[in-house]
Amino acid sequence: MSSVKEYFFEVERKRFLDWAGDRLDREDLDDESEAYQALAQEYSDMMDAYDQEAEYRWLERQSFHEQYIEFGVELRAAIMLLTHSEHGPYAQMTCKLVYAHAVTLLETMISTSVRALVIRDKAFLLNIAKHIETLHRGKKFTLLEIAEHPKGVEGVILKFLSELTFHNPATIKNVLCVLIGDRMKDLDVSPIVPICNLRHDIVHRNGKTIDDEIIILKPGQVFEAMNTIDVFASEISRRIRETLDELIGDF
Structure with missing residues (x-):
């Protein structure tokens, strides 16, 4: 993975962890836990929805x-x-x-x-x-x-x-x-x-x-x-x- 990709990957991961940290106890932030996996999927779905809405607004213009x-x-x-x-x-x-x-x-x-x-x-x-x-x-x-x-x-x-x-x-x-x-x-x-x-x-x-x-x-x-x-x-x-x-x- 290139350094640029690694940088953006880490930035996105930090955003997710900050978001997840407001919703989970520290012990649940283990990426193997069910609570973590469920929240990761919710975050991914939310980002997809944002992307779709942004694309829709762009097409409207x-x-x-x-x-x-x-x-x-x-x-x-x-x-x-x-x-x-x-x-x-x-x-x-x-x-x-x-x-x-x-x-x-x-x-x-x-x-x-x-x-x-x-x-x-x-x-x-x-x-x-x-x-x-x-x-x-x-x-x-x-x-x-x-x-x-x-x-x-x-x-x-x-x-x-x-x-x-x-x-x-x-x-x-x-x-x-x-x-x-x-x-x-x-x-x-x-x-x-x-x-x-x-x-x-x-x-x-x-x-x-x-x-x-x-x-x-x-x-x-x-x-x-x-x-x-x-x-x-x-x-x-x-x-x-x-x-x-x-x-x-x-x-």
Whole structure:
């Protein structure tokens, strides 16, 4: 464990012991005691609840439009980084890092936008809830899961969405079709399929193909991929904006 991780681990442990010390007798602070274990679980659950609430409040502050603008700003920055590095000694590493990062930017934009829309309008929440098995075969939520979550159905759905991988083109298409409806059905994800596949090799195989061949990227390939990602994100943005305009027009 690195010294930084050790430091934060000790800080968190001290916070817990201070909290537990107000609730247990000194002899019960033995980490093998049942009382200690029960309180440790309670503390962990409490921290999880705080994290979920903080995430929820953050999503409430997000808007689809702002997410798209932020995506564009970050993508332009990635383009500039590669432009200034493409002839440098670490150009190949920069190409791979920027390539993977561009896909992550797309993933973040879509994931955050989807969850923010679920919070924004109950119609989007219901769309996901009604078609949950379309997104995850056999997935069901029990009444106990819903009752135990502080945010009820909304919280359970948001947690489910946060666990999906939005660098998978099939997942992107399925979620957007369920969330938005007919306007997303003819969304063409084929241009980003090879990009996402290559990103997987870069991130999960240390820049090698499934045949163990080292991937060599040229700056031009990365610029082309980023342009494809930009066009794809713009198309998603347009369709979501039209859907929101339609919802506003219905009132």
